[in-house]
Every structure is written in structure tokens, then in C-alpha cells.
Amino acid sequence: MRNSTCLQPSVATTVALPIIYSFLFTIGSFGNILSAWIFSRKISTKRTKYIYRANLVAANLLICSTMPFLAAYFASGYQWTYDSAVCRTANHLGTLIMHVSMYVTITILCSTALSQYATLKKSNDLTQYSQTANESFYRGVLQKFRQPKFAKHLCITIWLTVVCITVTAITYDAQAKAVQEFHRCYNIRVESGEYTTKIAASVATACFFLSFITVLMSYYSLTRHLSKIQKNTCIGKKHLIYRTVKRNILVIQIILTVCFLPYHIFRPLFYVLLTNKDCQRLNYLVEIKNFLTCLAAAKSSLDPLITLLLDKKFKKSLYGLFRKSTSNHHKRTADIFTGETPPNMNKDGKMSVE
Template sequence: MRNSTCLLQPSLGTTVALPVIYSFLFPAGSFGNILTAWIFSRQAPTKRTQYIYLTNLVTANLLICSTMPFLAAYFAKGYQWNYDSVACRIANHLGTLIMHVSMYVTIIILCSTALSQYATLKKNSDALYSQAVNETFYRCVLEKFRQPKFAKYLCIVIWLTVLCITITAITYSVQERAMEEFNKCYNTRVEVGEFTTMIAASFATACFFVSFMTVLLSYYSLTRHLSKIQKNTCIGEKHLIYSIVKRNILVIQIILTVCFLPYHIFKPVFYVLLSDNDCPKLNYLVEIKNFFTCLAAAKSSLDPVITFLLDKTFKKSLYGLFTKSTPEHHKRKPDIFIEETSEMGRNKERF
């Protein structure tokens, strides 16, 4: 890419704002996710599907948080580091690898969680599913997302697939960079990437939009058919169950829209707008890309806050940490995502 001749000049937004943001997100996200993992490890049943998804989400969040100090240092001093320095290699290779692997693991697991929530209503409304999805499709696909064994294997496959794709792209990128010399760590080859990086980014963007549309269609289908049921029948106590599942899917949709959608809309635009000789434009594009990446990374720090606001049992458990004795109702198993029909009625007061 001839853009490698351009010398990137980071603005104060990159050298000051981004390091400050990452420095704030790191302790907040690390503490919040560690606390969340500790509370749920004590109270959530390990063999339940949603606990498996939750465990992997918290793991991905912690991995993203672990990259934030390196990213803060890179944006603050990367334009001064030598390209061959240890700090540059760690920030670019290890930090970039962990960040992107964890980001796309999070996106796909969020989609799987939404499908699991959607499939949960099979036990609560046969009428809903007789109209919403084909019965064969439910048995062959949707029902799988509710099975703990399938959830475990799915998460393993997700981690391995995303990891292999990211490592392959970075490996080829490193080999291509070795053919040229760079003086500074913050350069166009690092920020723009090579051809293999662009291919991997295109594949990742496609995966995101598939996940995004899957969650969106699930929410739309659920909302539409719940509206029909409410008009034709009196669903009574089940209304609360449906509302909780609908809310959970909506929260996932909001997370994907606010945190990840801007980055994935801009990434293709970023590659299209690249100009061979327009260095000022390239500087602006790179800085916009980095801020959208920061927005996506911020999701890992916001998850504990979302959990606190949505799940009353989690809130009670957290309050119980600061009291001498924890009432019995504080010790109930947290269930952010509804899973078992038999437990839904007993857990209504938690929401």
C-alpha cells in the first residue's frame, strides 16, 4: 500500500483523550467484571446454559480490559517509540490480538445468548412458536442454543475460530512489514494494515452484521407475535416472563447498536476512503477509527453496570457484601437471562 509513505501525526485527541479514556475504563472494567464473576461463581449453577454464555462474556471482557493499559501507552507514546522496540511489539501484536479476538467472541456470544432467550419461549408458548418459526427449524437449530453441552462446544469453536483468523492475519501482516523499515511505532502499516488484514476485517464485519440482523429479527419476531397473543388471549402471569425475555434481547440489541455498530459501519468506509497521497485525510480517518474502536472496547466496562441495573438479585447480592448478614432472599441464584420455565414463576419478584 502506497499509503505507507505517509507520516501519521496524532492529534491531542489521540495522544491525550484516548489514553485518558482507556486509563479510566481499565480499573472500572476490571473491578466490575471481577466482582461480577465472583458473585455469579458463588450463586449461579455452573451447568446452566446461560451461565456458560455469561462466563465466556466475562472472560472476554476481562481480556479486553487487560489490553487497555497497553493501548493507553501506545496512543500516548507510540509516535515516539521505535518500531522494533519491545513496547511497540507488545502493544501492536499482543494487544491487538487480544482486543480483536475478545471483541468478536463477545459479539457472537451475545447473538447466541439472544437466540437462547428466544428459544426459551418454546416451553412457555407453543402458539408463539407455531407461528413464529417452523417446528423443525426450532428442534434442529434454536433448541440447541439452550443445551449446556452445545453451549460449551459452541463457545470453544467461537474462541478457536476467531483466534485462528486473527493470528493468521497478524502473522501475514508482520511478514509483509518485515520487508520495509519503519522508524516509529505509530505508522500507516500498523493503523491501516495489509491486504490480509483487510480481508480478515471484511470477514469480521460480515460476521457482525449477520449477528446484528439475527438479534434484530429475533426481537422483531418476538414483539410481533407477543402482540398477536395479547390481542387474542389473556396470557396472565406469563406476560412478565415474555416481558423479561423481550427486555433481555432488547438490551443485547442496544449494546450491539451503540457499541459495535458505529465501528463496523465505519470500517468499510475507512478502507474505501483511503487515498494513496492524501496524508491529512488518512490521519483523520485513522483517528476516527481509533475512537470507534475505543467505543467498542468500552462495552467490556459497561457490562457490570448493565447487569447491576437489570438484575435485582445481582443488586441484592452486591448490597449483601456490605452488610454483616445476608438475608435468605439475597442468596437466590441470579438469573439475568431467563432459562427454565419452572423457575420463572418463582423468580418474578426478582425483576
């Protein structure tokens, strides 16, 4: 099972995955670059939620930048030699950075959910049920996630951790001796990873489920609180923020469930079932893992659309950008057909001094 001839990619791997990654790269790069431009020019990132979202866009762009390497690896990796430069480049700039950036995204999503939940903890009608010292401590910790300074330091810490992990992994892999047993780049060692990779994957999986449960408990706690409010009184205008926060946390929960949960449920099973010496089963397991990884990566490409649907300020800035562009285009077109010159311009096309 361990030789390079056992693992053979199917058409789903060599054709479907490269096409999917190429499509995700195209729409993801355009959407996230546009989002980055709007955040930098139109929206102030001094607010906590925009600090998280700006870093989320950066993580999305990093994941999108790995997609061409992944597309090339799945399309031609079975033809590359294992110790070639193109194989190592695809593994370092593709698989490794994509996975590390994925957990940056998960951590920022969890922090965003806690920040949203903390906006309600400062309200008197929400905190009147919490009077113990422990609950006061928890409220204090939650309030940290709402502070711009804490958000910046948290994001910096996340990115420094990413850099350290990436450099360590690349350095370790560069020093490791190539195993002569493998001749092709597309092999079980690359797909399953070394022992240290499996340990890191186990820790990362545990971190994901911790984030998943944290967001789930936040949504459950908020839902219970809204039920208490509705029993005593109707939710008025001043309580509409509750519904908005509930919706935002629910969207984060759906993203974690649809995009990331299948992959993290399957990965432990993948390592357990990998011990079976059946080549056909091995190929099925590897292809399922790769398609679930692609599903997780797809979130980064779809994230600008989710932001557009949920963030009114982002939507207003985007619509204002297109309205301004369309208005200028129509004005120039009208000037051409009517023979009029723009203000402060003479008939020779030069600026006139008034």
C-alpha cells in the same frame, strides 16, 4: 502518503485516548473481576444463560487487559521505532487481542439473544402458529442454544477459534520482514493493516452484520407475537416472561447498535477513503477509527453495570455480599466500643471450649 511522516497524532490521540482507556481499564477490571467472583462463588453456571455470561465476563476481562497496551501505544507510539519489541507487543497484546475478543463478545451476545428467544419457542401458545417442517427444524436449532451442553461446546469452539486466529496472526507478523519505509510505530501500516488483515476485517464485519440482523429479527418476531397475544387476551402473570425476554433482547440490540454498529459502518468506508492521498484526511480517518474502536471496547467495561441492572439473581448476590460485609464490620465496631467479646471468645481473645 505512505511514509511515516504523513500520519501525525493529534492531542485527541496522544492525551484523550490514553486517559479514556486508563479509565475504562480501571472500572472494567474491577467490575468484571467482581462479576467473575460472584459467578464462581454465588451463582451456579450450570444454567445456559450463566454459561454465556461467564464466558462474556472472560471476554470482557481479556479486552480490559489490552487497554494498558493501547493507552501506551496512543500516548507514545509515535516515538517508538516500528521494529521495536514494545511496538510489536502493543500491536499483539493490544490491537490484535482486543479485536479478536470483541468478536467473541459479539458472538456470545448473539447466542444469548437466540437462547432467550428460544425459551419462548417451547411454549405451546407460541408454536401453535408454526406447523411446517422447516419451522419445526428452525425451532429445533433454536432449542440447541438453550441446552447447557451445547452452550459449553459453542463457547469452547469460539475460544479455540480465537486462539488459532491469534497464534496465526502473531506467527505471520513475526515472519514478515519490516518495511524500511516506516520508522515509527504509529504509522498507516499498523493502523490499516496488511492485505490479510483487511480480508479478515471484511469477514469479521460480515459476521457482525449477520449477528446484528439475527438479533434484530428475533426482537421483531417476538414483538409481533406479543401483539397477537394482546389482541386476543391480556398478558397475565404466566406471560410476564415474554416481557422479560423482550427487554433482554432489546438491551442486546441496543448494545450492538450503540457500541459496535458505528465502528462496523465506518470501517468499510475507512478502507475506501484510505486511497485518497491527502495527509489531513488520512489523519482524520485514523482518529475517527480509533475513537470508534474505543467506543466498542467501552462495552466491556460497562457490561457489569448492565448485568447488575438486568439480572435479579446477580443483583441479589451482590447486595448480599455487601450486606454481609457491612454487617460484620458494624458488629466488630460495636464489640470494640461496648467492650463485648464475640461468641466463643474469652477476654484474652482466645477461643473458649464450651
